[in-house]
Amino acid sequence: MTDDTLHGLLTELTPSKAKVDAYLADTYVLETVEQLTRLGLDPERFSSEHSLLLLKPDAIVARAVEPTLTWLADNDFEVVDARRVVVDRHVARALWYFAWNIASPERRRLADLLVGISDVLVLVVRAPAAQLPTPVRLAEAKGATDPRKRQPGDLRYLLGRHNYLLNLVHSPDDPADVLRELAIYFDEDTRAEVLTRALEGGDRRAHAAALGRELYAETPARSFARADAVARLCAELGAAATESLDHRTSTADSDAAHVALLDAAWSAGRPLDPWSLIVLGSYVLPMRTGSGAQTLRPVGATDWLEARP
Template identity: 70%
Template sequence: MTAAGDTLLGALTPSAAKAEVYAADTYVQESVDQLRDLGIDPAAFARDHSLLLLKPDAVVARAVEPTLEWLAHNDFEVVAAHRCAVNRHLVRAIWYFAWNIASAERRRLADLLVGISDALVLVVRGEADALPVSVRLTAAKGPTDPRKRQPGELRYLLGQHNFLLNLVHSPDDPADVLREFAIFFDEATRRRVCTDATDGAARARELARELYAVTPARSFERAAAVARLRRDLGAANVPVAPELSDAGCARLLYDAWAAGHELDPWSVLVLGSYVLPMRTGSGPQTLPPVTAKTWMEGRS
């Protein structure tokens, strides 16, 4: 990307490190080039729009309608909705600069999650005043850590209080909007998002019905996961202790994986999300997250 591109990214993130890395990022380049070809200012698009990914766990939780209602009540307009096939490569592309601290167990669970269902990607628009839409949306949706969520936040509303199965993702800042726009959508889809006027919320509801028809609702409760895994292992003549601590549940999963037992993926996801380590504990992620606080500090 040219020096003008460096200047563009410098205005779209408070992180100098991110601006430097994203200047050479293929996804960012694709979005910027196409938006300019369409006569759209990439900086304005990135400030005024964001994306909201409803992950496969959101489909299982039947979270689409509550999310749409929350967005409308918080002055976000859904301008497009698309069903998105997910796989391990898409997951790694989205979180490429953060997953250096993800544990092997978290990566394994994430790879199971993408096999549960397709995802739903919403393109949202709002007013970018002191905060760009992406920064405002990310702050309003609530943190990954369920202990830090507050009433009024989207993740608090959706009610599945779990670190890994947190249902939704959104880009941190406008630079991330440009990058993720090209991760989720190919060139033709990006053009439709930018040029077709549709009722995005209505389309999201239609897509949700399709996803729900092929993806059963499941329990997010640890006890239900343990009960299902007991049945799976019992069918394989594997004894399971009557009472299982966190360490015992973790050992059950490790041993089952090592032995190659066939287990219900959803139950493994739920139990593993409660008892397996999610982070390596070795240093910060490659690019630190941008928050409303760091955005405002970077603009001052």
């Protein structure tokens, strides 16, 4: 595919000119487009009719697989494939490469801990009756990253973990992102299987639920409560926790006290409960830098509709 042809394709798949420019040289996008073309499939059609829904490790801990599958069915999304995927810090950076230049160092540190909690579940979905492309409709329906912007009916609102970092699910913003994320999650052989299964169009909810149960068996359910995380870390740190709370802050339950507790935990030089670090950090540590760095702005349904002729 020539640069001009790829440019034309991407222009159809996203209203973001910045994204088109970035994805022209993106290895993940190029891999998927090349494979679809070689298999005789239309990249524009496939990525418009299908999307991906990632259930992150926090979704596994929260036992969110079954509620998510129910929500998808209730909102006219079909699950046409489901895959268990091993993730690490590199997968996280690949997924959010164009956004993490504004992520705080603390957020990256917590995200690196989070990907070590469990494998993830990736669902391939489609919405045959939707007027919008499936990825655009799903991105709108799942709800915002910011808990204050979530609405009743949103997937993230339904799942009930109203936290910025621990938002349980992720999906591509538009069809261009679908092409990119297919190559992040899956190698070429697995991707070929996913494409075949997706085009067969069978109902794979039962398979997804079974994979969820496998992940549950390996990953204990845990509390998302800040107080429980503080209690666990204090118990593990002992005197070091008491010293951090007594000498560096005046109020034991303040954000400053809990930041001091995290500092003590990371300074201890010994393994501590990663889930408690993640939960407490998600409440009190900054999630974004204040540097004003630019990132690719998420695409919404309004952007998509306004960009269409």
